[in-house]
Amino acid sequence: xxxxxxxxxxxxxxxxxxxxxxxxxxxxxxxxxxxxxxxxxxxxxxxxxxxxxxxxxxxxxxxxxxxxxxxxxxxxxxxxxxxxxxxxxxxxxxxxxxxxxxxxxxxxxxxxxxxxxxxxxxxxxxxxxxxxxxxxxxxxxxxxxxxxxxxxxxxxxxxxxxxxxxxxxxxxxxxxxxxxxxxxxxxxxxxxxxxxxxxxxxxxxxxxxxxxxxxxxxxxxxxxxxxxxxxxxxxxxxxxxxxxxxxxxxxxxxxxxxxxxxxxxxxx
Numbered sequence: 386x387x388x389x390x391x392x393x394x395x396x397x398x399x400x401x402x403x404x405x406x407x408x409x410x411x412x413x414x415x416x417x418x419x420x421x422x423x424x425x426x427x428x429x430x431x432x433x434x435x436x437x438x439x440x441x442x443x444x445x446x447x448x449x450x451x452x453x454x455x456x457x458x459x460x461x462x463x464x465x466x467x468x469x470x471x472x473x474x475x476x477x478x479x480x481x482x483x484x485x486x487x488x489x490x491x492x493x494x495x496x497x498x499x500x501x502x503x504x505x506x507x508x509x510x511x512x513x514x515x516x517x518x519x520x521x522x523x524x525x526x527x528x529x530x531x532x533x534x535x536x537x538x539x540x541x542x543x544x545x546x547x548x549x550x551x552x553x554x555x556x557x558x559x560x561x562x563x564x565x566x567x568x569x570x571x572x573x574x575x576x577x578x579x580x581x582x583x584x585x586x587x588x589x590x591x592x593x594x595x596x597x598x599x600x601x602x603x604x605x606x607x608x609x610x611x612x613x614x615x616x617x618x619x620x621x622x623x624x625x626x627x628x629x630x631x632x633x634x635x636x637x638x639x640x641x642x643x644x645x646x647x648x649x650x651x652x653x
Contacts, residue, residue: 393459397445409627411463413623420551421512422468426475432471472556475559489568492511502529515550572598579608
Protein backbone atom coordinates (compact mmCIF):
# COMPACT_ATOMS: atom_id res chain seq x y z
CA UNK A 386 0.00 0.00 0.00
CA UNK A 387 1.62 3.23 -1.19
CA UNK A 388 0.80 6.01 1.25
CA UNK A 389 1.85 9.59 0.51
CA UNK A 390 4.74 9.46 2.99
CA UNK A 391 5.97 6.17 1.56
CA UNK A 392 5.86 7.58 -1.99
CA UNK A 393 7.94 10.62 -1.04
CA UNK A 394 10.42 8.67 1.09
CA UNK A 395 10.93 6.14 -1.71
CA UNK A 396 11.20 8.86 -4.36
CA UNK A 397 13.95 10.61 -2.41
CA UNK A 398 15.83 7.32 -2.32
CA UNK A 399 15.50 6.89 -6.07
CA UNK A 400 13.28 3.82 -5.85
CA UNK A 401 11.83 3.05 -9.26
CA UNK A 402 8.50 1.76 -7.96
CA UNK A 403 8.00 4.83 -5.76
CA UNK A 404 8.57 7.05 -8.79
CA UNK A 405 6.17 4.96 -10.82
CA UNK A 406 3.46 5.63 -8.23
CA UNK A 407 4.52 9.30 -7.98
CA UNK A 408 4.10 9.75 -11.73
CA UNK A 409 0.84 7.81 -11.81
CA UNK A 410 -0.71 9.81 -8.95
CA UNK A 411 0.62 13.30 -9.59
CA UNK A 412 1.03 13.57 -13.37
CA UNK A 413 -2.75 13.97 -13.86
CA UNK A 414 -2.82 16.92 -11.45
CA UNK A 415 0.24 18.58 -13.00
CA UNK A 416 -1.01 18.19 -16.57
CA UNK A 417 -4.45 19.48 -15.64
CA UNK A 418 -2.93 22.59 -14.02
CA UNK A 419 -0.75 23.19 -17.08
CA UNK A 420 -3.84 22.96 -19.26
CA UNK A 421 -5.69 25.53 -17.14
CA UNK A 422 -2.95 28.03 -16.35
CA UNK A 423 -0.82 27.61 -19.48
CA UNK A 424 -3.41 26.88 -22.19
CA UNK A 425 -0.99 27.92 -24.92
CA UNK A 426 1.62 25.35 -23.90
CA UNK A 427 2.44 23.31 -27.03
CA UNK A 428 3.66 20.21 -25.20
CA UNK A 429 2.34 19.96 -21.60
CA UNK A 430 3.71 16.43 -21.16
CA UNK A 431 7.21 17.59 -22.05
CA UNK A 432 6.96 20.56 -19.65
CA UNK A 433 5.96 18.19 -16.86
CA UNK A 434 8.64 15.67 -17.86
CA UNK A 435 11.34 18.35 -17.68
CA UNK A 436 10.01 19.50 -14.30
CA UNK A 437 10.24 15.94 -12.96
CA UNK A 438 13.79 15.61 -14.28
CA UNK A 439 14.67 18.81 -12.41
CA UNK A 440 13.25 17.34 -9.21
CA UNK A 441 15.67 14.43 -9.56
CA UNK A 442 18.86 16.43 -10.10
CA UNK A 443 21.60 16.58 -7.49
CA UNK A 444 20.25 13.64 -5.51
CA UNK A 445 16.66 14.96 -5.58
CA UNK A 446 17.73 18.27 -4.05
CA UNK A 447 14.61 20.25 -5.00
CA UNK A 448 12.22 17.46 -4.09
CA UNK A 449 13.72 17.33 -0.59
CA UNK A 450 12.71 20.98 -0.02
CA UNK A 451 8.99 20.28 -0.52
CA UNK A 452 6.60 20.07 2.41
CA UNK A 453 5.76 16.55 3.50
CA UNK A 454 3.56 17.07 6.55
CA UNK A 455 0.54 16.37 4.36
CA UNK A 456 -0.09 15.51 0.74
CA UNK A 457 -1.94 18.74 0.03
CA UNK A 458 0.92 20.87 1.34
CA UNK A 459 3.28 18.84 -0.82
CA UNK A 460 1.06 19.34 -3.85
CA UNK A 461 1.10 23.10 -3.32
CA UNK A 462 4.90 23.07 -3.43
CA UNK A 463 4.77 20.91 -6.55
CA UNK A 464 2.23 23.31 -8.09
CA UNK A 465 4.44 26.32 -7.29
CA UNK A 466 7.50 24.63 -8.77
CA UNK A 467 5.58 23.77 -11.93
CA UNK A 468 4.23 27.31 -12.24
CA UNK A 469 7.70 28.83 -11.90
CA UNK A 470 8.99 26.61 -14.69
CA UNK A 471 5.94 27.34 -16.80
CA UNK A 472 6.40 31.08 -16.37
CA UNK A 473 9.94 30.79 -17.72
CA UNK A 474 8.62 29.06 -20.84
CA UNK A 475 5.61 31.31 -21.52
CA UNK A 476 5.50 34.23 -23.90
CA UNK A 477 5.23 37.22 -21.49
CA UNK A 478 2.77 38.94 -23.85
CA UNK A 479 0.43 35.95 -23.98
CA UNK A 480 -3.08 36.92 -22.98
CA UNK A 481 -6.34 38.49 -24.04
CA UNK A 482 -6.11 41.72 -26.01
CA UNK A 483 -8.62 43.42 -23.72
CA UNK A 484 -6.49 42.74 -20.66
CA UNK A 485 -4.68 45.50 -18.78
CA UNK A 486 -2.10 45.04 -16.06
CA UNK A 487 -3.10 42.46 -13.45
CA UNK A 488 -1.83 43.52 -10.05
CA UNK A 489 -2.13 42.51 -6.41
CA UNK A 490 -3.82 45.85 -5.73
CA UNK A 491 -6.45 45.37 -8.44
CA UNK A 492 -7.33 41.83 -7.40
CA UNK A 493 -7.41 42.85 -3.74
CA UNK A 494 -9.91 45.58 -4.63
CA UNK A 495 -12.05 43.09 -6.54
CA UNK A 496 -12.47 40.74 -3.57
CA UNK A 497 -12.48 43.36 -0.81
CA UNK A 498 -15.51 43.20 1.48
CA UNK A 499 -16.97 40.03 -0.03
CA UNK A 500 -17.87 36.94 2.02
CA UNK A 501 -15.04 34.39 1.99
CA UNK A 502 -16.87 31.94 -0.29
CA UNK A 503 -17.48 34.72 -2.80
CA UNK A 504 -13.81 35.74 -2.63
CA UNK A 505 -12.76 32.16 -3.36
CA UNK A 506 -15.14 31.80 -6.29
CA UNK A 507 -14.22 35.18 -7.77
CA UNK A 508 -10.50 34.48 -7.42
CA UNK A 509 -10.76 31.15 -9.26
CA UNK A 510 -13.13 32.65 -11.83
CA UNK A 511 -10.52 35.34 -12.55
CA UNK A 512 -7.90 32.58 -12.81
CA UNK A 513 -9.92 31.02 -15.63
CA UNK A 514 -12.26 28.45 -14.12
CA UNK A 515 -15.66 27.78 -15.69
CA UNK A 516 -18.91 27.71 -13.72
CA UNK A 517 -19.35 23.90 -13.98
CA UNK A 518 -15.92 23.27 -12.45
CA UNK A 519 -16.45 25.87 -9.72
CA UNK A 520 -19.68 24.10 -8.87
CA UNK A 521 -17.77 20.83 -8.45
CA UNK A 522 -14.97 22.38 -6.39
CA UNK A 523 -17.26 24.20 -3.97
CA UNK A 524 -20.21 21.78 -4.25
CA UNK A 525 -22.60 24.68 -4.62
CA UNK A 526 -23.87 26.53 -7.67
CA UNK A 527 -21.72 29.55 -8.66
CA UNK A 528 -24.98 31.48 -8.91
CA UNK A 529 -24.60 31.99 -5.17
CA UNK A 530 -21.70 34.33 -5.95
CA UNK A 531 -23.22 35.79 -9.13
CA UNK A 532 -23.69 39.22 -7.58
CA UNK A 533 -19.99 39.31 -6.71
CA UNK A 534 -19.04 38.21 -10.24
CA UNK A 535 -20.53 41.49 -11.45
CA UNK A 536 -17.31 43.12 -10.27
CA UNK A 537 -15.59 41.43 -13.22
CA UNK A 538 -17.93 42.86 -15.85
CA UNK A 539 -15.85 45.83 -16.95
CA UNK A 540 -12.13 45.11 -17.05
CA UNK A 541 -12.27 41.33 -16.64
CA UNK A 542 -15.48 40.44 -18.45
CA UNK A 543 -13.65 37.87 -20.62
CA UNK A 544 -13.59 35.50 -17.65
CA UNK A 545 -17.37 35.48 -17.33
CA UNK A 546 -17.85 33.66 -20.62
CA UNK A 547 -15.44 30.81 -19.96
CA UNK A 548 -16.92 27.57 -21.27
CA UNK A 549 -13.78 25.61 -20.38
CA UNK A 550 -11.13 25.92 -17.69
CA UNK A 551 -8.47 28.13 -19.26
CA UNK A 552 -6.68 31.23 -18.00
CA UNK A 553 -7.17 34.27 -20.22
CA UNK A 554 -3.84 35.88 -19.26
CA UNK A 555 -1.40 33.05 -18.40
CA UNK A 556 1.89 34.92 -17.99
CA UNK A 557 0.33 37.75 -15.99
CA UNK A 558 -1.57 35.36 -13.73
CA UNK A 559 1.47 33.18 -13.01
CA UNK A 560 3.46 36.30 -12.12
CA UNK A 561 0.67 37.40 -9.80
CA UNK A 562 0.51 33.94 -8.25
CA UNK A 563 4.27 33.94 -7.66
CA UNK A 564 4.12 37.39 -6.06
CA UNK A 565 1.32 36.35 -3.71
CA UNK A 566 3.17 33.23 -2.57
CA UNK A 567 6.26 35.33 -1.85
CA UNK A 568 4.24 37.82 0.23
CA UNK A 569 3.14 35.31 2.86
CA UNK A 570 4.58 36.22 6.26
CA UNK A 571 4.92 34.67 9.71
CA UNK A 572 1.69 36.45 10.62
CA UNK A 573 -0.21 34.33 8.09
CA UNK A 574 -1.84 31.12 9.37
CA UNK A 575 0.01 27.93 8.41
CA UNK A 576 -1.33 26.06 5.42
CA UNK A 577 -1.93 23.01 7.59
CA UNK A 578 -4.29 25.15 9.66
CA UNK A 579 -6.23 25.95 6.48
CA UNK A 580 -6.39 22.24 5.70
CA UNK A 581 -7.81 21.50 9.13
CA UNK A 582 -10.43 24.22 8.68
CA UNK A 583 -11.41 22.93 5.25
CA UNK A 584 -11.68 19.42 6.69
CA UNK A 585 -13.91 20.62 9.54
CA UNK A 586 -11.35 19.74 12.22
CA UNK A 587 -11.16 23.18 13.86
CA UNK A 588 -13.53 24.76 16.36
CA UNK A 589 -14.95 28.26 16.14
CA UNK A 590 -12.29 29.67 18.50
CA UNK A 591 -9.49 28.88 16.00
CA UNK A 592 -11.52 29.12 12.82
CA UNK A 593 -12.89 32.65 13.29
CA UNK A 594 -9.54 34.54 13.47
CA UNK A 595 -8.08 32.50 10.58
CA UNK A 596 -11.04 33.29 8.33
CA UNK A 597 -10.91 36.94 9.37
CA UNK A 598 -7.26 37.05 8.29
CA UNK A 599 -8.15 35.31 5.02
CA UNK A 600 -10.72 37.95 4.19
CA UNK A 601 -8.02 40.63 4.32
CA UNK A 602 -4.97 38.79 2.94
CA UNK A 603 -4.84 38.02 -0.78
CA UNK A 604 -1.71 35.91 -0.30
CA UNK A 605 -3.57 33.61 2.06
CA UNK A 606 -6.61 33.56 -0.23
CA UNK A 607 -4.32 32.27 -2.98
CA UNK A 608 -3.05 29.47 -0.71
CA UNK A 609 -6.55 28.67 0.55
CA UNK A 610 -8.03 28.37 -2.95
CA UNK A 611 -4.99 26.43 -4.18
CA UNK A 612 -5.57 23.86 -1.44
CA UNK A 613 -9.16 23.45 -2.59
CA UNK A 614 -7.96 23.22 -6.17
CA UNK A 615 -5.36 20.47 -5.68
CA UNK A 616 -7.71 18.50 -3.43
CA UNK A 617 -10.32 18.51 -6.18
CA UNK A 618 -7.94 17.54 -9.01
CA UNK A 619 -6.27 14.87 -6.86
CA UNK A 620 -9.46 12.84 -7.14
CA UNK A 621 -10.84 13.86 -10.53
CA UNK A 622 -7.95 14.58 -12.93
CA UNK A 623 -7.74 12.23 -15.90
CA UNK A 624 -5.16 9.46 -15.41
CA UNK A 625 -1.98 9.42 -17.49
CA UNK A 626 -1.75 6.30 -19.68
CA UNK A 627 0.59 3.65 -18.28
CA UNK A 628 2.82 3.77 -21.36
CA UNK A 629 3.47 7.48 -20.82
CA UNK A 630 4.30 6.84 -17.16
CA UNK A 631 6.83 4.19 -18.18
CA UNK A 632 8.35 6.45 -20.84
CA UNK A 633 8.76 9.25 -18.32
CA UNK A 634 10.22 6.85 -15.75
CA UNK A 635 12.90 5.71 -18.18
CA UNK A 636 14.28 9.23 -18.37
CA UNK A 637 14.86 9.45 -14.61
CA UNK A 638 17.92 8.38 -12.59
CA UNK A 639 15.85 5.95 -10.56
CA UNK A 640 17.04 2.61 -11.89
CA UNK A 641 20.70 3.34 -11.14
CA UNK A 642 19.75 4.66 -7.72
CA UNK A 643 17.76 1.51 -6.95
CA UNK A 644 20.63 -0.73 -7.97
CA UNK A 645 23.01 1.33 -5.86
CA UNK A 646 20.78 0.89 -2.82
CA UNK A 647 20.56 -2.87 -3.43
CA UNK A 648 24.36 -3.05 -3.68
CA UNK A 649 24.74 -1.20 -0.40
CA UNK A 650 22.31 -3.55 1.32
CA UNK A 651 24.10 -6.54 -0.14
CA UNK A 652 27.52 -5.36 0.99
CA UNK A 653 26.15 -4.62 4.46
